[in-house]
Amino acid sequence: MGTKTIKQYTLPATSLGNARSLTVIQYGDQTAKHKAYIQAGLHADEAPGFVVMHHLINLFDQADSENKINGHIMLVPVANPIGVSQWRDEALKGRFDFFNNINFNRRHLDITAQIAEQVKDRLGGTPESNVALIRKTAGEVLGSMAPQDEAAYLKYLLLLLAFDADIMLDLHCDYQAVMHVYLGTPLWPDAADLSAQLGAEVTLLAEDSGVTPYDEACSRIWWQLAQKFPDRPIPPACLAATVEMRGMADVCHAQAQQDAQNIFWFLQRRGFIKGAAPEVPPLRNEATPLRGVEHLKAPAPGVVVFLKAPGDRIEKDEVIAEIVNPLAAGPENRITPVKSAIKGILFSINTDRHARPGRILAKIAGKVPIKEKGEDLLSP
Numbered sequence: 271m272g273t274k275t276i277k278q279y280t281l282p283a284t285s286l287g288n289a290r291s292l293t294v295i296q297y298g299d300q301t302a303k304h305k306a307y308i309q310a311g312l313h314a315d316e317a318p319g320f321v322v323m324h325h326l327i328n329l330f331d332q333a334d335s336e337n338k339i340n341g342h343i344m345l346v347p348v349a350n351p352i353g354v355s356q357w358r359d360e361a362l363k364g365r366f367d368f369f370n371n372i373n374f375n376r377r378h379l380d381i382t383a384q385i386a387e388q389v390k391d392r393l394g395g396t397p398e399s400n401v402a403l404i405r406k407t408a409g410e411v412l413g414s415m416a417p418q419d420e421a422a423y424l425k426y427l428l429l430l431l432a433f434d435a436d437i438m439l440d441l442h443c444d445y446q447a448v449m450h451v452y453l454g455t456p457l458w459p460d461a462a463d464l465s466a467q468l469g470a471e472v473t474l475l476a477e478d479s480g481v482t483p484y485d486e487a488c489s490r491i492w493w494q495l496a497q498k499f500p501d502r503p504i505p506p507a508c509l510a511a512t513v514e515m516r517g518m519a520d521v522c523h524a525q526a527q528q529d530a531q532n533i534f535w536f537l538q539r540r541g542f543i544k545g546a547a548p549e550v551p552p553l554r555n556e557a558t559p560l561r562g563v564e565h566l567k568a569p570a571p572g573v574v575v576f577l578k579a580p581g582d583r584i585e586k587d588e589v590i591a592e593i594v595n596p597l598a599a600g601p602e603n604r605i606t607p608v609k610s611a612i613k614g615i616l617f618s619i620n621t622d623r624h625a626r627p628g629r630i631l632a633k634i635a636g637k638v639p640i641k642e643k644g645e646d647l648l649s650p
């Protein structure tokens with residue numbers, strides 16, 4: 271007998287007779303202490319994660335049929351039922367709520383203050399007891415909430431599903447990019463096996479990106495509470511990561527199958543699947559601070575011609591792209607070079623080749639912080 275279950279959660283309807291649902295697939299013992307949660311498509315226009323989910327389900331179905339699931343595994347293959355319905359102008363949008371223009375992966379719930387208020391006199395002397403108390407309290411805090419708005423409810427529901435997970439992977443992609451991973455600083459280097467197994471070229475660390483994406487809503491609670499209660503042992507108990515599975519058009523079975531296999535091996539190594547995973551491959555590049563990322567912006571309108579590709583090593587003051595303006599007088603004025611301000615790894619470029627002043631054209635991961643704490647460290 272397999273352990274797989276499929277459950278639907280209904281979102282509050284925005285339109286009469288049009289309630290949407292979220293599908294959750296689970297494997298293993300749903301009361302187990304150890305839980306891994308994986309979702310795809312919170313940005314519903316980011317296709318690669320859905321295909322990785324397809325291959326992951328195959329792998330978990332197989333493992334389940336062999337009775338190899340250890341602990342509790344929860345998959346949300348399509349995490350944004352609102353976003354996947356946002357067809358407009360022959361394109362699936364899926365990144366911003368149409369009603370208020372809020373990014374589906376920003377402004378997730380921050381329940382640290384409510385948890386702190388309730389646990390301040392009850393924290394104990396062991397990490398295990400504190401993890402259990404904080405998870406129980408987080409469940410109670412979330413249980414007392416009931417957002418009415420559909421998108422707010424979706425964010426709430428996703429946190430309700432994952433807040434007690436030991437591992438949470440949120441599968442995304444960038445525009446045109448190499449594999450990269452966003453993690454909380456306190457999770458490094460413990461999570462280095464994730465980046466290494468995925469073959470990530472870049473791992474970006476932040477304690478607080480300033481805009482509360484979903485992974486931070488799951489993980490940041492732990493180090494914020496640890497900072498509030500320095501004399502109590504509170505470990506970073508949720509390894510939450512946003513995994514950027516290359517670019518929008520990087521959708522193929524061979525790659526998705528390998529990505530799914532890498533996630534499977536990572537979870538196997540972490541004890542969620544019986545049996546031994548192969549040795550962790552070497553980490554491609556040491557993690558760098560999210561505050562060290564340069565968001566290279568267009569200085570002028572025109573058409574962008576990139577001279578560098580994602581994965582390239584960039585020197586300071588190197589020309590990454592040229593903006594072409596065919597109306598400018600003289601050939602030398604028709605080209606505006608766009609130079610990097612830092613040395614680092616170019617990990618993402620925009621797919622749209624139209625520039626307007628201030629638009630982000632490319633992202634470069636540098637080793638030295640160039641942004642202040644508290645700034646919005648993510649692109650819109």
Ligand SMILES: [Zn+2]
Nearest residue numbers: 313316442443
């Ligand atoms: Zn995304």
